[in-house]
Amino acid sequence: MKMEIFENAELLGKAAGSLAAETIKKTIEAKGEANIILATGTSQFHVLELITNDKEIDWSKVTMFHLDEYIGIPITHKASFRKYLMERFVKKISGLKSYHLIDGENNPIAECKRLNAIICNVQIDLALVGIGENGHLAFNDPPADFETTDPYIIVDLDEACRKQQWGEGWFANMDEVPKKAISMSIHQIMQSNMIICSVPDERKAKAVSDCLNGPVSNIHPASILQNHPNCNIYLDQHAAALLKNK
Numbered sequence: 629m630k631m632e633i634f635e636n637a638e639l640l641g642k643a644a645g646s647l648a649a650e651t652i653k654k655t656i657e658a659k660g661e662a663n664i665i666l667a668t669g670t671s672q673f674h675v676l677e678l679i680t681n682d683k684e685i686d687w688s689k690v691t692m693f694h695l696d697e698y699i700g701i702p703i704t705h706k707a708s709f710r711k712y713l714m715e716r717f718v719k720k721i722s723g724l725k726s727y728h729l730i731d732g733e734n735n736p737i738a739e740c741k742r743l744n745a746i747i748c749n750v751q752i753d754l755a756l757v758g759i760g761e762n763g764h765l766a767f768n769d770p771p772a773d774f775e776t777t778d779p780y781i782i783v784d785l786d787e788a789c790r791k792q793q794w795g796e797g798w799f800a801n802m803d804e805v806p807k808k809a810i811s812m813s814i815h816q817i818m819q820s821n822m823i824i825c826s827v828p829d830e831r832k833a834k835a836v837s838d839c840l841n842g843p844v845s846n847i848h849p850a851s852i853l854q855n856h857p858n859c860n861i862y863l864d865q866h867a868a869a870l871l872k873n874k
Contacts, residue, residue: 637828641674671758680720697730707798755820762788767811772849830866837870
């Protein structure tokens with residue numbers, strides 16, 4: 629695991645985006661295609677902006693998989709992660725080979741089965757992720773399931789996770805925040821050849837400390853990133869404020 633700390637979220641995002649873009653291009657050069665996982669949320673704003681503006685990426689050789697999505701949220705809802713990725717990624721580029729969004733309005737069991745059939749024989753080259761205020765990785769809230777090998781799973785969202793979504797302004801009140809989601813599993817994320825984890829904001833400082841200062845534990849789900857052989861952690865100075873060894 630490698631870690632870098634930046635002065636602010638924009639510099640963090642540009643550095644993470646630059647590494648992501650170079651990784652995609654080198655992967656295409658080496659194997660003729662690239663398979664990537666994209667996350668959403670405020671941590672990815674600058675990352676996605678940089679990679680979508682890179683004119684040297686041949687998107688016709690890139691397949692994108694979606695990290696997580698609420699169950700029961702229409703794509704027209706401002707909190708929809710499908711909406712986010714369509715607006716901030718898919719519509720910003722041309723000729724994408726393929727993309728697989730999670731349909732949270734579909735039957736959740738059937739949707740997991742559909743996605744699992746697609747991704748089960750795919751080697752992911754790059755995963756872009758973040759860390760939640762409760763330490764979650766994707767929507768794998770604590771205590772996260774470190775054992776399941778199913779690529780996509782149905783998960784319960786804990787109160788801390790739901791408060792974060794409300795606090796970020798995606799919902800008018802807590803009652804509107806869904807209690808369930810479809811998430812890529814911890815096991816599936818960890819199978820990626822490279823992981824780039826972007827974490828800005830002082831709201832994430834305790835979670836970052838819990839996940840990176842302490843031992844690997846499903847109580848702090850993103851702590852599993854310590855075990856990945858090619859994980860790059862990008863923090864701003866606020867998110868890194870509580871780290872012991874900066």
